[in-house]
Amino acid sequence: MPFSVGETVRVRWATPPGHVRTPYYCRGLSGTVERICGKFHNPEELAYGRTGDQVVTLYRVRFAQKTLWPDYTGPAKDTVDIEVFEHWLETAQ
Amino acid sequence: MSNDHSHHHDHGHDHVHADPHAPRKDLEDIPPTYHQALADAVAELLIEKGVFTGGDLRDTIEYMQGRTPELGAKITARAWTDPEFKAKLLTNAKEAAAEIGIDTGPAPLLVMENTPDVHNVIVCTLCSCYPVFLLGKSPDWYKSREYRSRVVRDPRTVLSEFGTDIAPERELRVHDSTADMRYMILPMRPEGTDGMDEAQLAQLVTRDSLIGVIEVNPPA
Numbered sequence: 087m088p089f090s091v092g093e094t095v096r097v098r099w100a101t102p103p104g105h106v107r108t109p110y111y112c113r114g115l116s117g118t119v120e121r122i123c124g125k126f127h128n129p130e131e132l133a134y135g136r137t138g139d140q141v142v143t144l145y146r147v148r149f150a151q152k153t154l155w156p157d158y159t160g161p162a163k164d165t166v167d168i169e170v171f172e173h174w175l176e177t178a179q
Numbered sequence: 180m181s182n183d184h185s186h187h188h189d190h191g192h193d194h195v196h197a198d199p200h201a202p203r204k205d206l207e208d209i210p211p212t213y214h215q216a217l218a219d220a221v222a223e224l225l226i227e228k229g230v231f232t233g234g235d236l237r238d239t240i241e242y243m244q245g246r247t248p249e250l251g252a253k254i255t256a257r258a259w260t261d262p263e264f265k266a267k268l269l270t271n272a273k274e275a276a277a278e279i280g281i282d283t284g285p286a287p288l289l290v291m292e293n294t295p296d297v298h299n300v301i302v303c304t305l306c307s308c309y310p311v312f313l314l315g316k317s318p319d320w321y322k323s324r325e326y327r328s329r330v331v332r333d334p335r336t337v338l339s340e341f342g343t344d345i346a347p348e349r350e351l352r353v354h355d356s357t358a359d360m361r362y363m364i365l366p367m368r369p370e371g372t373d374g375m376d377e378a379q380l381a382q383l384v385t386r387d388s389l390i391g392v393i394e395v396n397p398p399a
Binding site for chain 2: 107108109111123124126129144146151154155158159160161163164165166167168169170171
């Protein structure tokens with residue numbers, strides 16, 4: 087399901103085995119779509135030699151530091167931008 | 180040198196000491212590690228099967244060794260002196276760099292601009308993705324687990340360890356290079372550089388300022 091720039095999205099909470107490109111520290115947390123980077127082969131498939139024809143939309147999602155680390159001591163405006171593939175994102179409730 | 184022999188030789192146990200004057204082994208005298216052997220085997224197979232030649236491999240190594248932070252510095256100096264170029268760099272870095280004859284490589288490149296409101300810094304927490312086409316080989320600290328884990332968790336402290344204190348009014352924005360994008364930071368042009376030309380400006384720009392762990396210092 088496609089998302090648009092500025093939309094609030096949540097990274098799925100999941101811990102699949104194998105090669106995963108979504109950092110653990112943002113899973114289950116919400117951020118805002120900063121930009122849409124385009125479509126790329128899924129590195130989680132490429133890692134096993136499965137290239138196929140499927141491409142996945144890659145987003146950059148901006149998270150507040152305080153969302154990622156509730157005990158973050160720096161200013162509330164500090165952020166982290168993370169590249170996340172669409173199959174890892176869901177609409178934030 | 181005398182320290183090498185400072186211990187007593189008349190102790191009673193019967194083990195044999197290694198000759199302290201033995202010549203140091205060359206790399207070829209040590210058995211290759213698993214991954215060295217693997218890399219050699221894959222390279223030999225690809226050459227044997229005609230995928231590329233030994234000359235192609237050498238050309239590529241030489242080309243990549245020619246990629247240095249001077250390329251990033253040249254792009255930065257142009258952006259500081261040419262607003263149109265800068266605008267293009269921030270929206271289509273590959274095309275902008277190509278205009279001044281710089282190849283940004285196969286991965287898409289995003290250039291993040293430092294401003295009085297925002298300071299940017301790059302990391303790859305999952306591995307060590309780095310803009311090698313613009314900055315050459317990455318420094319060891321960039322690949323270290325310490326930098327990768329701490330700069331997303333406590334970036335202001337990490338930057339202060341590099342001697343960089345970001346004012347609390349400025350947003351500190353970390354870019355985690357987790358997938359297909361590569362990043363370069365466009366640092367702020369320092370004070371006191373009004374009379375400088377592009378080549379002089381480029382001299383001020385160092386690798387670490389293009390990663391975002393420091394700012395560009397005014398000329399001494």
